[in-house]
Each structure stands twice: as C-alpha cells, then as structure tokens.
Amino acid sequence: MIRFTIITYIFAHATPEVVAFLVYALCGGKIPLPLTVMQILAVDLGTDTLPALMQRPPRQRHQSLIEASMLARAWGRIGGVWATLVMVLFLVSLRRGGWHLGADVSAGRCTMSGNRPRR
Numbered sequence: 001m002i003r004f005t006i007i008t009y010i011f012a013h014a015t016p017e018v019v020a021f022l023v024y025a026l027c028g029g030k031i032p033l034p035l036t037v038m039q040i041l042a043v044d045l046g047t048d049t050l051p052a053l054m055q056r057p058p059r060q061r062h063q064s065l066i067e068a069s070m071l072a073r074a075w076g077r078i079g080g081v082w083a084t085l086v087m088v089l090f091l092v093s094l095r096r097g098g099w100h101l102g103a104d105v106s107a108g109r110c111t112m113s114g115n116r117p118r119r
Contacts, residue, residue: 007065007066007070007074008070008073008074008078009074011070011071011074011075011079012073012074012075012078012079012082013079013082014044014079015074015075015078015079015080015082015083016079016082016083016086016087017035017040017044018083019083019086019087020033020034020035020083020086020087020090021033023087030101030102031091031094031101032094032099034086034090
C-alpha cells in the first residue's frame with residue numbers, strides 16, 4: 001500500500017505544474033507562469049527524492065507498478081484539487097498585487113522573492 005501511495009503522490013504533485021503551463025500556453029501568455037522551469041526542477045528534485053528512499057523491498061515481478069485506478073485518482077481527484085487550489089491562490093495573489101488579465105509580464109526585474117522594486 002505504501003508503494004502505491006508514493007507513486008500516487010509523485011503523479012498527483014506533477015498535475016498542478018502541468019496545469020499552470022497549459023493555462024499559460026492556452027491563454028497566449030496573458031497569465032504569467034507561477035514558477036520558472038528551473039524552479040520546478042529544483043522543487044521536484046527535493047520532493048521526488050525523499051519518497052524514493054523506501055525501506056520496503058521491491059515489488060514482485062507479477063505485480064503491476066501503475067494501475068489505471070491509481071492514475072485516475074492521482075491525476076483526476078488529487079491532482080485536480082491541487083491544481084485548482086494552486087491556480088486560484090496564484091490568481092488571487094496576482095490580483096492583490098495589482099495584476100490584471102493581459103498586463104505585460106515580460107518587462108521589469110524578477111521579484112519572485114516578494115521584494116518590491118525600489119522607486
């Protein structure tokens with residue numbers, strides 16, 4: 001059971017990352033990306049490494065590693081909820097920061113740390 005929980009987590013946590021890129025691509029870049037590719041890779045390196053350190057022996061050869069029900073749960077239910085929450089919170093934080101749909105997000109310095117540029 002633990003093996004399926006870890007695999008489900010790995011698939012589910014990737015869903016919000018993919019949804020953010022899809023939203024960015026489908027709206028023609030009018031909604032900015034929450035994270036850069038390098039930031040996502042750094043997060044994935046940390047979060048995907050720890051579950052790999054299991055104390056359990058490997059599965060039997062006849063056991064399936066990935067099942068359709070597990071993927072449906074990971075991508076549909078868990079990943080869908082995470083992706084919705086992440087996108088809503090991201091858009092709310094953008095709106096509170098003064099952003100509006102279609103605003104130019106390509107100019108200016110990167111202030112991902114939360115620091116506002118000096119005027």
